[in-house]
Amino acid sequence: MNGSAEFFDEMRESDGTVRPAYADYCKWYDGQDQKLLRRKHSEAETNFRKTGITFNVYGEDEAEERLIPFDMVPRIIDAGEWRRLTRGIEQRVSALNAFMHDLYHRQEIVRAGRLPERLLRHNDAWLPNMVGFTPPGGVYTHIVGIDLVRTGPDEFYVLEDNARTPSGVSYMLENRETMMAMFPELFLRCPVESVSDYPRRLAKSLAACAPQCSRGRPVVAVLTPGIYNSAYFEHAFLADQMGAELVEGSDLRVVDGRVAMRTTSGYKAVDVIYRRVDDEFLDPLTFNPDSVLGVPGIMDVYRSGKVTIANAPGTGVCDDKAIYSFMPDIVEFYTGEKPLLPNVETWRCADEDSLKYVLDNLEELVVKEVHGSGGYGMLVGPASSKKEIGEFRSKIVENPQNYIAQPTLSLSTCPIFTKKGLAPRHVDLRPFVLVSPDKIDITPGGLTRVALKEGSLVVNSSQGGGTKDTWVLKD
């Protein structure tokens, strides 16, 4: 990893030469009328509004629907790069799944002294109810999003693992639909791998994890907190595309030892629940007693093996950033191989030496809360004022276990379309991975998030980030 101010640009080399993956695209781009492109750019937003691809934001009194800004320059990955990435992702995801099984059974990794036990005790996502239980098919992490960043030609790093309920896949699909509608000719010139069968793959992968008592075609339902949830659009979209039911907690109840949904002709058993509700709201009898989003008794049915919950309760442990810092060991422990995709170097503030280093170098580092997400509660040292750094320092000193620190990465850039033409912005990548008993399935592409503000390294949509269509080229 280099700490210099030079960033790796994915489209062009430092002398301006276009990289091979972007050759066809750039040739096409140079032949375009800029005025027409500007018009198309504003049309894209109208298209998203029309199809209703929005996320809800809560303001003062009423919910507002916003669009995540879409940039029309694709992010392109060549076939060779993608092959290397998928090998690394497969390895990491199979390690994650084995890790979850071990954590809730014999905890060999703790016994072997490779993971401190306190990391589990202090982890809110750890669920004692899962101990000794194996989910149908042995699958814990049915859907995983691995956040990757790039710093050089062959330098990809894993920034985060999202094994709880990774979101954003609807943007991967709709960004592609929008690009195909706007620039059909591009897809005739460039050999782009299709992403559109993701919902079919998801349905198949979930069905393959159905419990043994399931008869005939497994009944799959998407469980949503409801229309006011920020990701409701995605829940409805996936249910629609999979041909699955979209259920809320109030549609479900336990009937004769099964989880069943209230249909127009009575209660009907559900085999697989793709839940987009957090663990603590799943079952008011087991977790949060005030939850109205969940289903009383669902955990008992789950533990009797009569329903599949995807992802399995308790997988949030993997999203913890202190656990993340042990991922290289975790991968090696379960696969017997060196990790193909490296972690970003991480200092755990819980360790005294690391804490000292972090406090001495706050101006250079990115500090994150162990349980944080969405780009909240973090410090980007180089982009922060003395005052902000000072305030953050006291927070760390007060509760060092709650923080980890990483070097400020030289994230790669990819151009976005601006009024003045193309301009480089920092990007990351979230490929979506499906796990079933006999297969790990990675859709070629994923969600590219882009920091729209010049120089910004924060790509989260809640912090002014946008998205791009992500192309994986065919060989």
Next chain:
Amino acid sequence: MLGRTANGLFWMFRYLERAENTARLLDAGLRMALTKDLVTAEEEWRSVIATSGQRVGYEAKHASYTGMQAWNFMLREKSNPACILSMFGLVRQNARLARNAISGELWEAINENWLVVKEQLSKPVGENRVLDTVATIRRAGTLAHGAMSGSMLRDEGFHFARAGTFIERADSVARILDIKYYLLLPSLSYVGSSLDTGQWDTVLRSVSGDRAYRWLHAGQIDARGICEFLILDDRFPRSLAFCHSALRENLAALARLHGSEGESNALMRDADTRLNDLSIDEIFEQGLHEFLVDFTVSNSAIAEAISTDYRFLA
């Protein structure tokens, strides 16, 4: 299909129908106001608001009846839960609820309608815009029905949606007739007098039946003929007879799909028998008002039974 989804479809189309009916009423009111002096116009708006069932809310807010106030109240007044803007919001909300049970085409039509109508109604609507606005709203309804007819699977969802449409339409037409009759014809001796033909013309316009009626009756406008047309003529798609005949088909299809009949089918059969056996003279004899009240009650009972039969609510 989930009971909650069926409920969403049913109400989505009820609200859409309600918005369209309000737009039709407004259309008729605007036309009437254009042809009247100011004093009569005030009366006219009072009557339009009363017919729409929004009188109490209106009078809580305004002391007088002017066109501008009246149409803005019906179109976009925040304190008016029945205004067209809020109806379109509810249509879309129910469409979101039932998103995986409607076609993409229908969803996009509903969503686009919402964006267009919201934009048009974002500011008070002045005299120069009101006709355009009402036309836009009516086109929005047509677009949704077209998208549905051309793209939606004819499964139970379709029949719940249609049932919602016809329950609401029958209710609306019966109410319009009742309020007009009550307001304008306190005793039967007025029937046929020339004074109220203008009013009855407005009734026909507010259900978009003026042209059809004239076509069938060669321009003869009388209360008896109009009532017969709006209640019993099953050729006209907004008559009570037509609504109930369509509703009967939807409910029969639902019973077929579910393999059994419910309370709603039984109530529907009763309602049919009552309506089929009646002539317009018998209706006048028993009292139009009494007839319409009975009809509305039975119509609501059918709606209630659909909701129970198909487990709309937990």
